[in-house]
Amino acid sequence: MENHTILEMRSITKEFPGVKALSDVSITVRAGEIHAICGENGAGKSTLMKVLSGLYPYGDYSGSIIFQGEEVQFKDIRSSEAAGIVIIHQELALIPELSIAENIFLGNEPTRFGVIDWDKVNRETLELMARVGLSEDPTTKIKDIGVGKQQLVEIAKALSKSVRLLILDEPTAALNETDSQHLLDLMSGLRSKGISCIMISHKLNEIEQIADSITIIRDGKSIETLHVKEDGVDEDRIIRGMVGRSLESRFPDHTPKLGEVFFEVRDWTVGHPSVPDRLVAKGSNFHVRRGEIVGFAGLMGAGRTELARSVFGRSYGNFKSGQIFINGKEVTLKSVPQAIEAGLAYVTEDRKSLGLNLLDDIKSTTVSANLKKITRNLVVDKDEEFRIAEEYRKSLRTKTPSVNEGVAKLSGGNQQKVVLSKWMFTDPELLILDEPTRGIDVGAKFEIYGIIQRLASQGKGVIVISSELPELLGLSDRIYTIFEGAITGEISREDASQESLMKLMTASKKAA
Amino acid sequence: MNSIKKIFGGDTRQFGMIFALIALVIFFQWQTGGKTLTSGNMMNLFNGNSYILILAIGMVLVIIAGHIDLSVGSVAAFAGIVVAIAMRDWGLPWFGGILVGLLLGAVIGAWQGFWVAYVGIPAFIVTLAGMLLFRGANQFVGKSNTVPVPEPFQYIGSGYLPEVGPVTGYNNLTVLLGLLLVAFVIYSELRSRKRLARVGAEVPEMWVSLVKVGLISAAILYATYLFATGRPGTSFPVPGLILAALVVIFGFISNKTIAGRHVYAVGGNRHAAELSGVQSKKVNFMVMMNMSILAALAGMIFVGRSTASGPFDGVGWELDAIAAVFIGGAAVTGGVGTVIGSIIGGLVMAVLNNGLQLLGIGADMTQIIKGLVLLVAVAFDVYNKTQGKPSITGLLTRNFGNRSKPDQPSEVRSPDSEQAISTKEVISKS
DSSP, X not given: OTXXXXXXXXXXXXXXXXXXXXXXXXXXXXXXXXXXXXXXXXXXXXXXXXXXTTSSOTTSEEEEEEETTEEEOOSSHHHHHHHTEEEEOSSOOOOTTSBHHHHHTTTOOOEETTEEOHHHHHHHHHHHHHHHTOOOOTTSBGGGSOHHHHHHHHHHHHHHTOOSEEEEESTTTTOOHHHHHHHHHHHHHHHHTTOEEEEEOSOHHHHHHHOSEEEEEETTEEEEEEEHHHHTOOHHHHHHHHHSSOOSOSSOOOOOOOOOEEEEEEEEEEEOSSSTTOEEEEEEEEEEETXXXXXXXXXXXXXXXXXXXXXXXXXXXXXXXXXXXXXXXXXXXXXXXXXXXXXXXXXXXXXXXXXXXXXXXXXXXXXXXXXXXXXXXXXXXXXXXXXXXXXXXXHHTOOXXXXXXXXXXXXXXXXHHHHHHHHHTXXXXXXXXXXXXXXXXXXXXXXXXXHHHHHHHTTOEEEEEESOHHHHHHHOSEEEEEETTEEEEEEETTTOOHHHHHHHHHSOTTTO | OHHHHHHHOSOGGGGHHXXXXXXXXXXXXXXXXXXXXXXHHHHHHHHHHHHHHHHHHHHHHHHHTTOXXXXXXXXXXXXXXXXXXXXXXXXXXXXXXXXXXXXXXXXXXXXXXXXXIIIXXXXXXXXXXXXXXXXXXXXXXXXXXOEEOOHHHHHHHHXXXXXXXXXXXXXXXXXXXXXXXXXXXXXXXXXXXXXXXXXXXXXXXXXXXXXXXXXXXXXXXXXXXXXXXXXXXXXXXXXXXXXXXXXXXXXXXXXXXXXXXXXXXHHHOHHHHHHXXXXXXXXXXXXXXXXXXXXXXHHHHHHHHHSEEOTTTTTTHHHHHHHHHHHTTOOTTSSOOXXXXXXXXXXXXXXXXXXXXXXXXXXXXXXXHHHHHHHXXXXXXXXXXXXXXXXXXXXXXXXXXXXXXXXXXTTTSOTTOOOOOSHXXXXXXX
């Protein structure tokens, strides 16, 4: 089995009007291995996978695909699935209102005399779920299980189609550590059963841990293929390949200049918006100094976002009690406009659905949170808008041909820069950044870190919410840990380590 | 092709619908043996469609905000009958009638806006209810009878600019209006050149501007000529004047003011807008209210034109208005559309109607053709979008206003877009 090739893609070139997304990309996947594809956002990883899975049909690209020794020409996803290639997208393709079993067999329902054989569906679902280590009732609706389990359902669905090659696009992006680890273990399990995997991921530690070989794609070209064991690959080596240069440090140098405490939240208690008795913030206390970068650490669902958004003009949950002090004075922020007025800014963790109007262009997005500033006599001054957008484009080094471009066209990192410029234009005193680098590639991350530090050195307070502990450790001057809606700890930069944070993030104060 | 591009700026596709409109006019002019571009017919066209076009102005804002309004025909009819009765039975003067009508529109709009914005019921349902409700209210108040309106009130629906000043053989006010418009076209072209130069963008060559201004001015002057030389007593119609004023006002609001921006923002992504400090409830309330006010106005103009208010006024108007908006390049999902686009979409429908009528084609065939035109126009748009090509009906943009959708060849954007399902899912759903 070793070194037996299951898939070979030769000289794949794919063009879009005006853009060459892939040029002459080749990749070889051995049977029974986990093959990671790394590259910055926009490098062409997903496009390559779309070619492979038949989403871009044969004829749409040039080059050839050899799967299990035969040249294949997929017309659509069905034909690639028939051959045994299944792709699991980052945005899970499950239907929330249908059950686990219904989802697994959707489009593939076993029938008897033309009627769906539910006994068989449920029986096979149980078998498949056992294979992926999921114990749920097959009739449970998808919307009632967590993201981690949903991911497993996707894999079970793939297994039901007798998959030979499984493609996972950012499989752990939305998962917490435990679920991620479970998924990675499952992938190793599949590998030992002879199922090959291609995984696209930004999480280099996971790749290092699990992948057998790594193909690096940069600017639509395949740069190199590394064999983890033979070549002794580590994270820095991968980064070097991805960005074409080595980053001496993953965080820019920064010396904090801390001022006085100017923002303080006391006894902040917020109820869940739809479940009456549940609290998403339980008497939380925290403060921010001028020039300080404060980290909020917590697992997915711990209530970090909920806390931040409830502080930001009560834009989430049912406010119960609590006080906010700005510069020592108590303020009441009942709405987002009030919060913005008071000098708060909140950059959401979910750019696409909460942060950006994807129909809009860069320049009007940039000014959209502070239109008043460029409005004279009722008229929005478009020259001013253009000028301001240009200014931010230059100072944040947003990669775009022009600020007239639509934000939908930008890569994740550049979209985030536009969102940041939108909030910087409101001239806030406190910026709350929720997962500021999610889905952003290494090079752009470094730049975003630089922007955050620059804001801090200008005397602004910054709160960074992140699931990536190294990011928090590298960036923050002080870190709060949150567990089940309560702040369980406060650690200074010097005392913080992944272990100490993890401990506080997973156990409540009393238990610890 | 290149020079056409230069003249009209941006992409020719933005002008697809204008070209379609011009082509239609020319086609009918040829087919009807010159009966299309006559004074009388042009006035008919304006008089007979101005109320639909006024509805389209309100409707495009509603649709940009991500809603729809099915009640406009019924609201128009209800406002019409109330105004007619108010003037007949309470002896209100014509301006009092107009005031009552607009006020009633505002009240109805507030009612619908309340349900849509603050209770959160989809506008489709609220206005479907409104469609029944206000149709019934019209027939209840008017006892299903026709109520005539006084002569002065008819002026807003069928009046013309008066004759003033020296006898020139032309209608002086119409000529003046035309000349002012030409002056404005020249002025704004000069201004835009200056602006481009100031911002440091590329300024088109002089001949491009000249040809552009020349063509537009010629069209305006020709229209002026048509309207100013009609049979005695006719000139540019009053409903057309009201429409023009509304186009200018709402074009300005949608394009240049914070309120306008907020409508696009809410339609484009409500959650993002809210987190940027936009009060989306207020925006939704206002667009629904505005629509009903304009519907009331349209109803009054129609009543003025037909000299009486009846129980079946305004039946089917909502569909004409909605069709105009979608032909004009708006998106069903909201966030996209322009006032000018909708007017042109409405004019395409109007010219079709009128031309087919002149050709003696029956109402049956006319409806079939109109239905196909709507379908083809939008299908073309959708097809182009899925092909990653720019949209054809996303017309009329940067030159008339910056509110077009940015082209979205979806495949070209970063393929590694991240959209994780996590707490935010929970938050955005709650």
